[in-house]
Amino acid sequence: TLLDKFEKYDLLFGPSPISKFENLAKELGGKVNIYAKREDRNSGLAFAGNKLRKFEYIVPDILAGNYTHIVSIGGIQSNQTLMTIATACKLGLKAVTVQENWVPIPEAEKPTYDKVGNIEAARILGGDVRLVPDGFDIGMRKSFEDTLQELTSQGFKPYPVPAGCSEHKYGGLGFVGFADELIKQEKEMGIKFDKIVVCCVTGSTAAGIFVGMAQYGRENDVIAIDASGKPEKTFEQTLRIINHTSEILGLGKKFDTFNFDTRFGGPVYGIPNEGTIEAIKLLGKTEGTLTDPVYEGKSMQGLIELVKEDKFEEGSNVLFVHLGGASSLSAYQSYFS
Numbered sequence: 001t002l003l004d005k006f007e008k009y010d011l012l013f014g015p016s017p018i019s020k021f022e023n024l025a026k027e028l029g030g031k032v033n034i035y036a037k038r039e040d041r042n043s044g045l046a047f048a049g050n051k052l053r054k055f056e057y058i059v060p061d062i063l064a065g066n067y068t069h070i071v072s073i074g075g076i077q078s079n080q081t082l083m084t085i086a087t088a089c090k091l092g093l094k095a096v097t098v099q100e101n102w103v104p105i106p107e108a109e110k111p112t113y114d115k116v117g118n119i120e121a122a123r124i125l126g127g128d129v130r131l132v133p134d135g136f137d138i139g140m141r142k143s144f145e146d147t148l149q150e151l152t153s154q155g156f157k158p159y160p161v162p163a164g165c166s167e168h169k170y171g172g173l174g175f176v177g178f179a180d181e182l183i184k185q186e187k188e189m190g191i192k193f194d195k196i197v198v199c200c201v202t203g204s205t206a207a208g209i210f211v212g213m214a215q216y217g218r219e220n221d222v223i224a225i226d227a228s229g230k231p232e233k234t235f236e237q238t239l240r241i242i243n244h245t246s247e248i249l250g251l252g253k254k255f256d257t258f259n260f261d262t263r264f265g266g267p268v269y270g271i272p273n274e275g276t277i278e279a280i281k282l283l284g285k286t287e288g289t290l291t292d293p294v295y296e297g298k299s300m301q302g303l304i305e306l307v308k309e310d311k312f313e314e315g316s317n318v319l320f321v322h323l324g325g326a327s328s329l330s331a332y333q334s335y336f337s
């Protein structure tokens with residue numbers, strides 16, 4: 001495929017498995033079939049998740065330049081920064097993570113928010129975890145630039161990986177591969193997924209899937225659900241990554257939009273709304289599967305709402321992309337007590 005010209009470093013178990021959510025589908029009226037592709041179970045590193053699929057196309061660039069550190073950025077409960085550290089462990093490199101105040105932490109979570117879940121795991125893996133007070137933004141950050149500068153001045157050679165790997169030149173490639181993998185699984189399963197529902201914050205996951213499916217003329221099957229709470233910025237960044245990825249892949253197509261539902265990202269990034277908590281509990285109760293209040297709880301809320309609004313044709317096969325993230329649930333205990 002078009003991806004073959006890019007080097008890949010294996011970090012996943014193999015194709016990620018696909019669950020069938022029969023109980024959830026029935027609970028929602030039995031009008032559609034609901035499946036989930038389980039990136040939350042795609043690897044043995046830390047808590048697995050979508051970032052590892054992206055790192056598979058970034059690691060060769062790191063190894064080619066004998067870097068000493070991988071440096072990345074995210075919020076306090078970031079999955080990105082944890083997976084950066086886990087990847088660095090496997091490569092025998094150091095990792096420095098800049099973790100900003102992206103979330104207005106609820107009073108009830110203040111005592112533990114920067115001690116449990118993803119950041120606890122990051123410390124256990126030996127990450128150099130640096131908390132900084134700067135607020136949320138998915139773009140390039142001063143704190144990140146300063147850290148790279150500091151390491152360089154100390155004689156190290158840091159490799160920068162921007163938020164969510166998304167602004168990285170190869171950030172979209174991992175999920176182009178996801179699409180190729182999904183097409184193979186459709187053939188093996190004798191099924192076609194009519195719609196693909198995926199969470200979108202820094203954009204390279206949805207962008208990769210979009211471009212990957214565009215290889216088969218199916219980009220309109222992809223529905224990105226905003227979880228950034230800043231949909232204009234996320235839309236612009238995701239569309240830019242779509243066109244950048246399409247160009248380096250040699251797809252020879254430019255795009256001026258993608259299906260983007262901005263109704264579920266509230267109230268702000270990292271804080272669930274009523275519907276998010278209901279969605280997490282409904283999926284939990286019907287399928288025994290966990291999602292989180294920052295990301296997949298919001299895209300699951302979107303999927304449920306779209307089913308209720310009859311946005312999917314009767315009998316169609318809807319694929320939920322589970323990208324991980326449940327590992328931050330302990331930082332949100334007050335929403336479930």
Ligand SMILES: Cc1ncc(COP(=O)(O)O)c(CNC2(C(=O)O)CC2)c1O
Nearest residue numbers: 074078079080164201202203205295325
């Ligand atoms: C579990 C989970 N699900 C969906 C997403 C959204 O992916 P994109 O950023 O590629 O749009 C993240 C991202 N997380 C970020 C992080 O810092 O962890 C990049 C924001 C995620 O972790």
